[in-house]
Amino acid sequence: xxxxxxxxxxxxxxxxxxxxxxxxxxxxxxxxxxxxxxxxxxxxxxxxxxxxxxxxxxxxxxxxxxxxxxxxxxxxxxxxxxxxxxxxxxxxxxxxxxxxxxxxxxxxxxxxxxxxxxxxxxxxxxxxxxxxxxxxxxxxxxxxxxxxxxx
Numbered sequence: 001x002x003x004x005x006x007x008x009x010x011x012x013x014x015x016x017x018x019x020x021x022x023x024x025x026x027x028x029x030x031x032x033x034x035x036x037x038x039x040x041x042x043x044x045x046x047x048x049x050x051x052x053x054x055x056x057x058x059x060x061x062x063x064x065x066x067x068x069x070x071x072x073x074x075x076x077x078x079x080x081x082x083x084x085x086x087x088x089x090x091x092x093x094x095x096x097x098x099x100x101x102x103x104x105x106x107x108x109x110x111x112x113x114x115x116x117x118x119x120x121x122x123x124x125x126x127x128x129x130x131x132x133x134x135x136x137x138x139x140x141x142x143x144x145x146x147x148x149x150x151x
Contacts, residue, residue: 035120043117044136046082047089050075051140054091055111058103059142063149067103089115096141105148112139 057074061067079086092112095102103109114137118129 032120039120040117040134040136042082043084043115044138046078046084047113047115047136048138048140049082050078050089050091051111051113051138053078054113055109055140055142058093058109058111059144061103061148064103084115089113095144103144103148105144106146107144108141109144110139110141112137114138 053074054071057070058067061070075089075091076086079089090113093102094110094112095104095107096110097107101107114135116130116133116135119132119134122129122132
């Protein structure tokens with residue numbers, strides 16, 4: 001016959017329950033972090049590629065018409081490739097030196113692309129998806145050929 005002391009507790013099975021509870025408490029935020037960082041990384045690569053390729057196309061174009069057409073096509077292609085929303089992507093262009101026409105022969109064109117990444121599983125009610133979003137921006141510079149506009 002077994003004698004039980006009053007102060008002894010029966011802990012049979014509690015380790016598994018504690019492991020499951022702590023595991024879920026730690027695993028859910030870790031999984032959310034991985035999903036969120038994946039979404040941010042994908043969008044960041046897309047923004048960087050859009051800025052770099054658009055600047056390169058403008059810098060290698062022969063004239064303003066081909067630069068505009070080619071840069072629009074490249075930008076649309078990159079946006080589609082990375083699954084970005086075209087309405088949420090802002091593109092701006094500037095040139096160095098500041099007084100030069102943009103783009104012009106010998107100038108450096110700087111293309112800046114910006115967008116926002118909404119956090120996963122945030123519902124689009126009451127503007128929560130906009131409030132819980134991460135802004136991303138990338139810029140790329142490309143020297144315009146000295147023969148710009150002569151070809």
